[in-house]
Amino acid sequence: MRRFLPDSIAARTALTIVVALILTQLVSALLYLLDRPEGPPVHSPRVLVERVTAIVQLVDATPAQDRPRVVRAIDDPVLRVTWQTERPALQPAREGAPRTLLQRRLRSELGDPKREVLLEIRRHGPHPGPPLPMGPPDEPRWTHDMRLYVALADGSWLAFASGEPMEGAFRLLRFGLWMAGIVGVIALLSVWAARRVTAPLARFAGAAERLGVDGEAEPLPEAGPRELRAATRAFNRMQERLRRFVADRTQMLAAISHDLRTPLTRLRLRAELVDDPEMQRKMLADLNEMEAMITATLAFARDDAQREPRGPLDLADLLQSLCEDRGDAGQSAAYQGPVHSVVDARSVALRRAFANLMDNAIAYGGGCRVRLAEEEGQVRVEIDDDGPGIPENQREKVFAPFYRLDPSRNKDTGGVGLGLSTARTIVRGHGGDVTLANRKEGGLRATVTLPR
Structure with missing residues (x-):
């Protein structure tokens, strides 16, 4: 179920x-x-006869000047009753056993075997209808086409009509x-x-989704029942704590990276005094690599602290521009996709993310092919290269900060290990994701998905 x-x-x-x-x-x-x-009383012939008899006796005993008021009080939608002074002009009708039975029962109840009782069946067609349908011998059927007229002692008449169309079949x-x-x-x-x-x-779920994309989202207004207000209050406190935690860690990372520059400078001066040229070269190479790592870390911290506002961004134009820049530098980079594709994003941050992915593909695969496709509710960017690929058990590890597949950590073979980590952080900050997969034809494919 x-x-x-x-x-x-x-x-x-x-x-x-x-x-x-x-x-x-x-x-x-x-x-x-x-x-x-x-069912309703009017559908029972026995009750009908008793009711008509009681009405006739009541009206017969009422003075003529009071009869209109009495009849109006008796009349109802189930059994319509009217009083008239003239003898009714009836449509010609055929006699039948049910008609005779009804007349005889009314006269017997009234105690007057000579009382005039007329029964008319009104049909809408041009000819009189068939005889009254037969029921049980002592129970003649009363239909909405019938009209019953009973003479009073002074020569006036009471007319009865069934309310069956209102209270019968449509009840x-x-x-x-x-x-x-x-x-x-x-x-x-x-x-x-x-x-x-x-x-x-729904607002609570939307706020939770925004928190995963934008850490600076506005607090959720506390509204609704008491339990929801308590949950919203706890969610807002959690969001504020997470914001402070990220800000403190980012500030600490930037401070440590900045303070490391002073001892690095002293080490570089001392390395210049080393007499052994080979030892001096190795020491300076290590110091250069450490300085590159610190520079990258500071850049990462600054970008995180800038909180660039989001706005409409032509992603297709951005990707084409990045490919053209690398082509002008003598590198292999090609774009395939629509001319324009607008997304809501931070342009500087997203440019850096795609630049890191493309540079990674060029460094390890000798070039990159960028393909943009628009899908329902999102855009997909695929960056292919012809490099050696990445083992399956390493595809998530390479997104960790400072993690590199090359154990030598030589800056000339792939940087300091922050490129993929920075790219994924930026893309996930936009509500998307970055994944890596080896292509069947050989090489690596980096797939970026972003909401539209």
Whole structure:
């Protein structure tokens, strides 16, 4: 059954209310029908005869000047009653056993075997209708086409007509329509109320998603029921603590990197005083590599602290520009994809991320081929090279800061190991991701996905 349930809390809450309402209505309808096995009185010929007899006796005993008021009080939608002074002009009709039985039973109840009782069947067609349909011998059927006229003692007449079209065949239909209307109104109110209750949950989920993309997102407003307000308050405190934690670590990293420059400078001066040329060369090479690592770390910390604002960015134009820059420098870089593709991003940070990925492909694969594709809700950028690829068990490790596959850590063979880490950090900060995979044709493919 879980497969058929809606996913959202609002829909499930509304469905629960509506199902409960429908079950309540069905039970009420069942009790109503079981409690009234005979149906409305007008459908029972015995009750009809007794009722007509009582009305005739009452009106017959009422003075003529009061009869209109009495008849109006008796008249109802189930059995229509009118009083008239003229003899009714009836449509020609055929005699039949049910007609005779009804007349005889009325005269017997009235105690007047000579009382005039006229029965008319009105048809909408040009010819009189067939004889009255037969039922049980002592139970003539009363239909909405029948009109009954009973003479009073003073020569006036009482006319009776069945309200069956209003209270008979359409009674259950009207009941069903009323129930459907009530269920519809309750369903709309339930959906509205459920959405009002679950709206803070949707905002809470959106804030959690933004926190993973933008650490500087605004705190979530505390609204909704008490439990949701408490959860929102805890979420805002967690967001603030995470922001302070990241800021403190970034500031500490920048401070350490900056302070290391002074001892490096002293070491470089002392290395110049070394008499052994080979030893001097090795010491200066190590110092240069350490300085490159510190420079890269400072650049990473500065970029993280800048908090560049986001805005519309033509990603296709950015990628083409990066490829052209590398082509002008004599490197192999080609672009394939649409001329324009706009995303919401930080232009400087994203340029650095793609530059790192492309430079990595050129350094290890001799060149790069960049392909941009637009998909539903996101864009995909694939950067291919013809290098040796990366072993499967190393593809996640290479994203760690300062991790390099080349154990020599020579700056001439691939930098200090911050390029891929920086690229993934920037892309994930935009709500996307960077993955690596070896191509079947050989070489490595770096895939970048970004939301549109």
